[in-house]
Amino acid sequence: MSDKAADAKKPGQTGELKRKILSSGNPELDSKMGGGLPSGTLLLIEGSSGAGKSVLSQQILWGALQSGLRATVFTSENSVKSLLSQMESIDLDVMDYLLLGRLRVHSMELARLGESAPVTLLDAMRTYLTKPDLIVIDSFTSAISHAKSDVQILQFFESCKRLCASGMTLLVTLHDSMVNQDLLSALRSMCDAHVILRSEKDGQRLIKTLEVVKIRGAGSVTGAIVGFDVEPGWGMRLIPISKARG
Ligand SMILES: Nc1ncnc2c1ncn2[C@@H]1O[C@H](COP(=O)(O)OP(=O)(O)O)[C@@H](O)[C@H]1O
Numbered sequence: 001m002s003d004k005a006a007d008a009k010k011p012g013q014t015g016e017l018k019r020k021i022l023s024s025g026n027p028e029l030d031s032k033m034g035g036g037l038p039s040g041t042l043l044l045i046e047g048s049s050g051a052g053k054s055v056l057s058q059q060i061l062w063g064a065l066q067s068g069l070r071a072t073v074f075t076s077e078n079s080v081k082s083l084l085s086q087m088e089s090i091d092l093d094v095m096d097y098l099l100l101g102r103l104r105v106h107s108m109e110l111a112r113l114g115e116s117a118p119v120t121l122l123d124a125m126r127t128y129l130t131k132p133d134l135i136v137i138d139s140f141t142s143a144i145s146h147a148k149s150d151v152q153i154l155q156f157f158e159s160c161k162r163l164c165a166s167g168m169t170l171l172v173t174l175h176d177s178m179v180n181q182d183l184l185s186a187l188r189s190m191c192d193a194h195v196i197l198r199s200e201k202d203g204q205r206l207i208k209t210l211e212v213v214k215i216r217g218a219g220s221v222t223g224a225i226v227g228f229d230v231e232p233g234w235g236m237r238l239i240p241i242s243k244a245r246g
Pocket residue numbers: 047048049050051052053054055056089090230231232233
């Protein structure tokens with residue numbers, strides 16, 4: 001390779017080659033997500049109630065902790081205790097990480113915070129003793145419904161992007177039908193990665209699907225759709241779509 005060609009391939013010059021890949025700890029899921037999430041990704045996980053937003057974010061959280069990363073979770077749905085037991089119920093035991101201080105969990109009362117929710121949350125995300133590699137916000141829906149304006153939410157996402165530019169990976173879950181379409185399209189385009197989870201009725205059965213709309217910096221994944229089940233004691237089990245629709 002000529003010096004010029006070697007230079008062109010030097011990591012860091014494009015900012016892409018150097019990025020670490022975050023594994024979910026579930027190889028099948030990683031492969032559907034283009035081999036895993038590049039670090040510094042802002043990932044939007046959309047879906048209605050029960051579609052699997054929390055389970056998917058818990059799976060990615062688990063993978064990050066397993067590979068030695070630090071993580072902070074902001075949850076509007078759980079206490080620390082209920083999050084631990086929910087994760088344990090799908091065989092993701094994170095107690096040790098919590099005790100070691102590699103995992104922090106903050107319960108957020110978005111409804112009580114009202115209009116100030118996005119700003120308060122952002123302040124909390126920027127305040128850390130040791131910088132986390134991953135931040136999970138599950139879910140951000142209520143902050144949107146209480147926000148002053150769409151602009152406030154867009155500004156929040158812009159600040160999230162700045163945190164990602166410093167190498168942090170950020171997961172934000174959202175109940176899509178609670179957000180107006182214009183705002184939703186703007187948020188989708190701001191994110192580096194976008195996953196839509198659906199729970200569809202097929203005759204008597206409810207089928208869960210995961211669509212990877214985009215993951216910037218990963219292999220070719222656009223439009224990949226896979227079916228999955230959530231099984232007690234196991235977690236997300238991917239199933240081929242034809243079988244899922246079976
Ligand atoms: N331990 C478990 N055993 C069986 N099903 C579970 C378990 N934990 C979660 N689920 C199921 O996984 C699905 C997705 O849940 P969740 O991720 O909480 O949805 P969302 O966050 O999108 O509202 C739900 O149908 C829920 O009942």
